Amino acid sequence: MEPKHPHDRREGWELFRQLNRYMNEQFAPQDEVLASIRRSMEENGLPSISVSPATGKLLTMLVAISGAKNVLEIGALGGYSGVCLARGLGPDGMLTSLELVADYARLAKQNLEKAGFGGQVVYMVGPALESLEELVAQGSRFDFFFIDADKENYVHYLDYCLRLANPGAIIAADNTMAGSGIGTPRALGRRGEIMRQFNETVARHPALDALFLPIGDGVTVARVKAAKEER
Template sequence: MHPEHRFDPQDGLDVFRRLNRYMNELFGSQDEVLTNILRSIEVHGLPPISVSPATGKLLTMLVAISGAKRVLEIGALGGYSGVCLARGMGPEGTLTSLELVEDYARLAQHHLEKAGFGSQVTYIIGPALESLKTLVMDRQYFDFFFIDADKDNYVNYLDYCIQLAEPGAIIVADNTLAGSGIGSPRALERRGEIMKQFNETVALHPQLDAMFIPIGDGVTVARVKE
């Protein structure tokens, strides 16, 4: 390759960021419900780490396309992603949301109720690994999973999701681009390495078909083989 044609990762990152800004403006600016949730999260002092508008739209579409009726969310925060998931599952669907912080879960539930999904969502408070273990012991099964909690445990969450999965279930994980650390020098940082390991685990897992989608902060989508 001629030197002046050599690929610069920073150029690719700039294009990626511009495309994400465009998608987020396109899908987020006119959604009053989700915009109000983001304002409420800021007012209540929660960290500004909700999924991007484009990622939220993808979640709604994936739930709807898959026909999922039993959805499990790992990490509720203020309810932004919960509303996106609930929008896709229809009136017969149920959402079980695991959240470590009780105040976060309370705010999320308030937002789900305002959005019209209060009767369809259940919050389980406490460390997610303990809650997942209990769900396995209770023989609960789900057909859609969304992982968006502490990154150190992503591989552990994945293992539990597979145990809880109906055949053909969809598993989605957010932030798998690790703040644009994957594929660049920043991948040497701890979070980048964690996400690299997670993505490789998903890609090579014998029970999963998977794909990485570069929107938001990166979304990994996998289907549990039947």
């Protein structure tokens, strides 16, 4: 099969962007709570890299559909995805959110409190791998995971998610398309290659059922199999 011409790839990428705009506008219009979080991030100098509105809607739906009671978020930023995750929880559900930067965690906590979820979220500040090791030592267990942090450690985060997962838990990871890099990893250099390898790991993992969804910048979703399903 001949590789696509760069012009063809650009056309395909533009079509993908149009489809995502349609999804955002028709299925996930941004409400005032989420819009205010984006404004707070801009005012506080945080990077504008929150999940897309459609991705946020997907997270809410996945948490709600799965009936998750304990959710772990790796990468809080300003709290946009945290609110989306918390919206899927019932009143007795809890969100544990890991964030490297203390100022980001403080802003995220403020935004979750304003959204009415202050009593349902706990923040752990510091390197995520250290926080994950602490959670393992505590014997913590989770029903839902959302990975949206430094891409170089995605595979390591996946390993920890599996160690912390209840059977049937859902693992979702953002930015797994890496722009237009999937299928042509050299187009985006190292990041594209990292995401390609991560997706291959998830797709082939014997403990996971997985699928890639072309929403936002790509979301890879997997379900942790029960032990009997792995045989």
